[in-house]
Amino acid sequence: MHVNRVSGYCHALALAHGLTADFAEQIQQASPMHDVGKIGIPDMILLKPGKLNDDEFEIMKTHTTIGAKILKGSKFDLMKMAYDIALGHHEKWDGSGYPSGLSGEDIPISARIVAIVDVYDALLSKRPYKDKWPVKKIINIINEQSGTHFDPSLVETFNRIVPKFLEISEKYEG
Numbered sequence: 001m002h003v004n005r006v007s008g009y010c011h012a013l014a015l016a017h018g019l020t021a022d023f024a025e026q027i028q029q030a031s032p033m034h035d036v037g038k039i040g041i042p043d044m045i046l047l048k049p050g051k052l053n054d055d056e057f058e059i060m061k062t063h064t065t066i067g068a069k070i071l072k073g074s075k076f077d078l079m080k081m082a083y084d085i086a087l088g089h090h091e092k093w094d095g096s097g098y099p100s101g102l103s104g105e106d107i108p109i110s111a112r113i114v115a116i117v118d119v120y121d122a123l124l125s126k127r128p129y130k131d132k133w134p135v136k137k138i139i140n141i142i143n144e145q146s147g148t149h150f151d152p153s154l155v156e157t158f159n160r161i162v163p164k165f166l167e168i169s170e171k172y173e174g
């Protein structure tokens, strides 16, 4: 269900942002691979209830570069996009993200889209250590972090299609 939601949000956000239907279809297929590098992270870190300490977080960060290593080298556009997303989905618009500290449009647009979608879905999901957040609060957080964490123009597009996001989360609940 998480995979369906992430795919659906990415597809909707890409189309609403004026990207091509081909691009939207590609991000729909590539986005579920964004955390593939987590197969290289020990379970005691992945499954830890609650906050990671500094050392654990440093290890967790490597899921981006591990994912990129798994996906790199393909001649297929879909896999190239999957590579960009795996490597870049924790970069931040202001350059404070990881693993490379890229900023602004140096971060591939596919990864900028997944950055918003990943946070939206994580906050909307119930986890062992937290309840799901009210949608209003999530929308506020995303807007507060427009221009710092997130691409401001994508946040504007997100704001326009919140009802579509809600539709997708209801369709693929759980």
Ligand SMILES: [Fe+2]
Residues within 6 Å of the ligand: 034, 035, 063, 089, 090
């Ligand atoms: Fe991730």
